Amino acid sequence: MGAQIVIRKTRINDLDGIVALENRSFKFDLFTRRQYHYLIAKANATAFVLLVGNTIAGSAIILWRKGSTKAHLYTIAVDPKFQGRGLGRKLLERCLKEARSQGCDRFSLEVRADNKPAIALYEKSGYEIVGRSVKYYEDGCDALQMQKQL
Numbered sequence: 001m002g003a004q005i006v007i008r009k010t011r012i013n014d015l016d017g018i019v020a021l022e023n024r025s026f027k028f029d030l031f032t033r034r035q036y037h038y039l040i041a042k043a044n045a046t047a048f049v050l051l052v053g054n055t056i057a058g059s060a061i062i063l064w065r066k067g068s069t070k071a072h073l074y075t076i077a078v079d080p081k082f083q084g085r086g087l088g089r090k091l092l093e094r095c096l097k098e099a100r101s102q103g104c105d106r107f108s109l110e111v112r113a114d115n116k117p118a119i120a121l122y123e124k125s126g127y128e129i130v131g132r133s134v135k136y137y138e139d140g141c142d143a144l145q146m147q148k149q150l
């Protein structure tokens with residue numbers, strides 16, 4: 001790859017890049033620009049981008065709940081052009097580190113039951129399936145709830 005890989009907190013002026021990444025990475029249940037703006041600027045959340053050189057190649061958002069020691073991975077995506085090179089794992093590890101440093105002891109997420117790459121990534125990172133919501137998504141796909149002890 002050659003170019004430098006950096007993970008840093010997301011800034012408002014990353015929005016264009018993140019929305020473009022979202023559109024390339026997801027087929028279903030996409031977040032809008034407005035939702036991203038809220039998540040970055042107002043929500044009780046921490047957002048990271050992964051840069052390859054100057055290009056936004058990945059994005060992840062952790063949601064925090066007041067009074068809870070459970071962090072929640074709200075979204076994670078790597079641009080299809082950059083997938084399969086270990087960047088998703090790097091981004092997830094950064095999120096896990098952040099959750100530990102905030103005093104969390106569990107990290108939860110939801111994933112489409114048909115999203116094999118994501119489920120494989122999470123299982124390799126020590127996540128376990130702890131529940132299933134039938135027909136959770138717009139198109140009728142089930143959601144798996146996964147969780148990892150930190």
Ligand SMILES: CC(C)(COP(=O)(O)OP(=O)(O)OC[C@H]1O[C@@H](n2cnc3c(N)ncnc32)[C@H](O)[C@@H]1OP(=O)(O)O)[C@@H](O)C(=O)NCCC(=O)NCCS
Binds near residue numbers: 082089112121
């Ligand atoms: C899920 C996603 C973030 C993985 O990112 P990535 O950079 O391609 O993943 P990595 O290269 O870091 O792979 C890490 C592990 O994930 C698994 N994995 C990644 N892509 C995979 C694929 N196509 N098939 C099977 N397993 C895969 C493997 O276990 C891999 O470990 P290995 O290389 O040691 O075998 C990426 O596929 C993506 O952005 N998908 C679209 C958005 C999405 O679905 N996000 C998750 C929403 S819950």
